[in-house]
Amino acid sequence: MDPQAIIGFLIVAVTLTCTPGPDWAYSISAGLRERSFAPAIAGLCSGYILHTILLAAGIAALMAAVPALLLWLTVVGALYLLWLGVSTVKSWRGAGFTTDTSGSTGGAGTHLGAFLNGFGVSSINPKGMLLFLALTPQFISPHAAFPVPVQSVILGLTFVASAAIIYTVVAAGSRKLLRSRPGAARGITLASGIIMCGLGAVLLVEQAGPVAAVAGHLLARG
Secondary structure (H helix, E strand, O other): OOHHHHHHHHHHHHHHHOOOOHHHHHHHHHHHHOOOOHHHHHHHHHHHHHHHHHHHOOHHHHHHHOHHHHHHHHHHHHHHHHHHHHHHHHOHHHOOOOOOOOOOOOOHHHHHHHHHHHHHHHHOOHHHHHHHHHHHHHHOOOOOOOOHHHHHHHHHHHHHHHHHHHHHHHHHHHHHHHOOOHHHHHHHHHHHHHHHHHHHHHHHHHHHHHHHHHHHHHHHHO
């Protein structure tokens, strides 16, 4: 595979990953609320591994052929962000981390919940959909030495690796900076929840017109 294509894709991937959004908000929240943020980061990365598998399976072509599918996935993602944002806002008073009593209990159930929430955030994150469905195919060549599915996997895992590093830094950084500042930790957690709610609301508003058009079309056909 052309090294220049990988480097170009990596630049795009890192730029998108460094752009604050739902993943950042969840990483910060996990860094402040969980004893170990590793399950949350693993969940975020697993969502992008799912995107990689779907890309290799040719889902990008399906999305291009059926635009309504991407529309409804975006709506589901927006609703999930709203739910997660509201849940985060409700827990803001208990935010903060100390090694003795604050944070979560660290049990298997908590770890699984953090993992699943992270998986949900990234798997239906519009930013991830944009990268994998619209941008990644631009770096894939049918004339390259590797088959298209293999190229898709290489690029997808490149993004997963960059995301794992950046989101770990974000979660660890938030914990280190705010560990001894419970008031600031609560404020950041509240802000993270509000950001997720805001992003979800914006996505719903943006999709309101297309959804209404699709619904009207279905009603007219009925």
